[in-house]
Amino acid sequence: MPTGFLKLKRQLPKLGIGLGLRRDMAAETLEHRAQIGFLELVPENYMGVGGKAREVLLKAASAFPLISHGVNLSIGSTDELNLDYLKELKALLDEYNIAWFSDHLCFTSIEGGYLHDLLPVPFSKSTVKHIVERVKRVQDFVGRPFLLENISYYMYLPGQDMTEGEFTTEILEQADCGLLLDVNNVYVNAVNHGFDAHKFLDTLPLERVVQIHIAGHKMGKEMIIDTHGSPVIEPVYKLLDSVLRKTPVCGVLLERDQNFPDFDEIVTELAEIRKVAEKAQPELVRGDELVRAH
Amino acid sequence: MSVLTNLEKTLSILWTNESARSRYLKDGQLPDGEFSKSIAEAIDERGLRTYAELIAIGRNDLMLSVYPGCARLLNKKWKETLDDYFETCPPKHYRLNMSAADFSQYLKDSRLDLLQKFPYLSDLADYEWIELQLMEDKRQVSPEPHEPLSRPEQFEKSAPIVNPVLSLRNYNYQVPLIVEYLRDGEMPRNITPREIMVAVYRDPETHMGCYVEVTPGIARVIEQAQSTPTSYADLATLAISYSKASNPQDALLEFFEVVEKLQSLKLFIGTQAL
């Protein structure tokens, strides 16, 4: 019988196939309720913000299940956790009764300065200890299921004494939280650092995956970059398929943050993701259909 | 300082500071020397360059979206200015847009060289920033019906409700004109110092930013009504003291016109009883 987070995971709603709520596509997104199972918002864009952003959020909340995906918790930083941030975050999650929230396994700030980028931490036992303690405090404070996402990293940091798989597993198990598995990030890292993405998946505690991210990337000057600005490619769909066959999840989310195409293309991509999910994990999409019909 | 703190700090300097990064890439010299040689040598150069580029792109995208006019004006100096701005004013807020908040002040405090060439630059930066700040202001605005000021007791016993998402800005140059030039792809010409006041506010229905140039008298009326609920009668007295009309009746008529105008612009968003 699972306990702790794994037990909690069984009680979470199956939201199906979702889309990131972005200002540039908000109007079309809100018009496509039938094609979208749920929306993921970036809380920093709404915390303490009124005007148009709040109007969009209220409309989104009245039509879709919402979940929250933060970018500046900075769980890997050695700065004190930002209490003002946590208070505002908790207030937002409570106001919209958000089923789970997530952020990235990285740091984004140091000595009070925010770099506004997802920056890697060394895969080491001492980093595990540091992050586990902080995740526990965040979970206690917010009181909702919490997921950490694997990032795309463009360098390994000095002082590592673990693999990424060991590092991630230790943190998730010791802190007893969930995994937001970004399969595009897995692909990007595998190509940039020369490892087998499918073998890497087997080093993760997949039973803790609650949500999956899928997105596109592009070739940068020296590496491929996780831009969320192009269509999802076939090998990334394969990774999605592989994860869905291994563990039940509650949602798969398409991330698109720039280079916005015609919304029809987004709808086509969502349908493609749905097709993969229907074959690999039909119960995920059934849940989604129930929600959408409701 | 813990090893992790030291590492995060050092890397953040290498990622964001071009000269520190060049020194490291050239001769392996780190910004502070608390590292063992083995760690210093293990910093991946390709990764350094990639993160440096990603952070710079993020900052440029943000600043371009907030300060399109300043960017056009500064042209080739834009990149160097941004690097120095972020070095001088590192973002202290978790909200990305707030990283742009101090740009006008930074120009005033640290960039006399740029202000010598473009004396209106910090005014322009303030003008471009304030719109974003008001667009994001968390206060909710619900307009209420305006009551016609036909009866004297209404005039004495009621006060306008001022749109709370409003800021009165004092500029030394005609910024709206400068913005127009820049929007048309032209460099501003013949810009001489001239003090102006601009009311910048958020339209409660469309949530769009609006700008209106106001006279000193109207600015005082708005300021007074904003600071404390003030009857229309007292506001009229204030407005009349600024009026250039030849007699009090004309000045009062002028005041009524101003009130109507402020209502239609949604700077006044209702009437409250005192």
Ligand SMILES: [Fe+2]
């Ligand atoms: Fe992601």
